[in-house]
Amino acid sequence: MADTTTGDAFVEFERVQKSYDGENLVVKDLNLSMPKGEFLTMLGPSGSGKTTCLMMLAGFETATHGEIKLDGRPINNIPPHKRGIGMVFQNYALFPHMTVAENLSFPLEVRKIGKADREAKVKRALDMVQMGAFGGRRPAQLSGGQQQRIALARALVFEPELVLMDEPLGALDKQLREHMQFEITNLAHELGITTVYVTHDQTEALTMSDRVAVFDDGRIQQLAPPDELYESPENSFVAQFIGENNTLEGTIKEIGDDICLVELDDGELIDAKPVNVSKVGDRTTISIRPERVEVDTAKLGENAHTLKAEVMEFIYMGDVFRTRLRVAGKDDFIIKTRNSADQRRLQPGEQIQIGWLPRDCRALDAV
Ligand SMILES: Nc1ncnc2c1ncn2[C@@H]1O[C@H](COP(=O)(O)OP(=O)(O)OP(=O)(O)O)[C@@H](O)[C@H]1O
Ligand SMILES: [Mg+2]
Numbered sequence: 001m002a003d004t005t006t007g008d009a010f011v012e013f014e015r016v017q018k019s020y021d022g023e024n025l026v027v028k029d030l031n032l033s034m035p036k037g038e039f040l041t042m043l044g045p046s047g048s049g050k051t052t053c054l055m056m057l058a059g060f061e062t063a064t065h066g067e068i069k070l071d072g073r074p075i076n077n078i079p080p081h082k083r084g085i086g087m088v089f090q091n092y093a094l095f096p097h098m099t100v101a102e103n104l105s106f107p108l109e110v111r112k113i114g115k116a117d118r119e120a121k122v123k124r125a126l127d128m129v130q131m132g133a134f135g136g137r138r139p140a141q142l143s144g145g146q147q148q149r150i151a152l153a154r155a156l157v158f159e160p161e162l163v164l165m166d167e168p169l170g171a172l173d174k175q176l177r178e179h180m181q182f183e184i185t186n187l188a189h190e191l192g193i194t195t196v197y198v199t200h201d202q203t204e205a206l207t208m209s210d211r212v213a214v215f216d217d218g219r220i221q222q223l224a225p226p227d228e229l230y231e232s233p234e235n236s237f238v239a240q241f242i243g244e245n246n247t248l249e250g251t252i253k254e255i256g257d258d259i260c261l262v263e264l265d266d267g268e269l270i271d272a273k274p275v276n277v278s279k280v281g282d283r284t285t286i287s288i289r290p291e292r293v294e295v296d297t298a299k300l301g302e303n304a305h306t307l308k309a310e311v312m313e314f315i316y317m318g319d320v321f322r323t324r325l326r327v328a329g330k331d332d333f334i335i336k337t338r339n340s341a342d343q344r345r346l347q348p349g350e351q352i353q354i355g356w357l358p359r360d361c362r363a364l365d366a367v
Helices: 050-058 100-110 115-128 144-156 174-191 202-208 226-231 236-241
Strands: 009-019 025-035 039-043 065-070 085-088 162-166 194-199 211-216 219-224 246-255 260-264 269-274 283-288 305-316 320-327 330-338 351-356 361-365
Touching: 009 050, 009 194, 025 050, 025 194, 025 219, 039 050, 039 174, 039 202, 050 085, 050 162, 050 194, 085 144, 100 115, 100 144, 115 144, 144 162, 144 174, 174 194, 174 202, 194 202, 202 226, 211 226, 211 236, 219 226, 219 236, 236 246, 236 283, 236 361, 246 269, 246 330, 260 283, 269 283, 269 305, 320 351
Parallel strands: 039 194, 039 211, 085 162, 162 194, 269 361
Antiparallel strands: 009 025, 009 065, 211 219, 246 260, 246 283, 260 269, 283 361, 305 320, 305 351, 320 330
């Protein structure tokens, strides 16, 4: 993983804001610092400001407020083609009058790379995207997914220090997508390329990135390595957006540094880890991951909290069983249990006990 603790930031956003109409901020006070070589993904719902951030970094949009720096230098006034950035954008077209190989060779010619070297680099880039046989075609003779792969190859062919990619794998089928995810991260790490990657596919974000910035409403809601985002969401938006999540509503009754007491809306009292709550009386949404809930509550030891639940639905999924329960008056509580020899299949209507450890149960902001 890239070292995020050094002071040598390669890409920096400092208090960056963006408004297109002079009224509404679509990017609000963005602060971000990336070390060289990091693979960072911007993940978030449609309209949350991801492309706008990339466009400002590329130089196609200007920030309304704040500063963007590359390698320590402000770049607000440097035009896009002088920033030395490789880009694949949602609608970033190939040159239609050039063949595929010429499209790839072009950024190398601009950089005065010799012919033999150019040919080797073009071949390597085409092989990476599994398009080695298509060098002589024109873009119009390719499918949408093939054009996308060529655009990707063109962004990487000159081995830029910084690459920006906006949904570069959107048009590809699952198998090719997974292959390309692997190729992109490998190449980026091998060449020490700093990458800002945009997607709204959370699996892609979690598997490819050193860190993920979760966007919502023009703000970074949390910026953390994938495991931390999943295990330790800082607010309800992130808990809901990343992975599957159970929620229960309640009110804070007691609060300490490591533990708080929550009265659920059906009157039940449970312990939780206080994460995004501040005082007694605060409304809270409790968050618990499905796989942290045990049906065999004896396994958890004495610190476990147990609750009564009614089985609503049992879904056989092969490697796991996914069971929907009614808990504390809500019937959308999901648990996942591994399909093992001793794991019984629960029957709808059955009354069971479920349990979890207080540290796996996070008291977040009320939704
Ligand atoms: N050129 C523009 N002029 C005016 N408003 C714009 C422009 N580009 C984007 N917006 C608005 O800015 C907001 C953020 O858009 P942006 O394209 O950055 O979102 P996004 O996170 O990339 O979404 P998606 O996942 O759908 O691509 C949206 O409300 C959008 O309508
Ligand atoms: Mg976008």
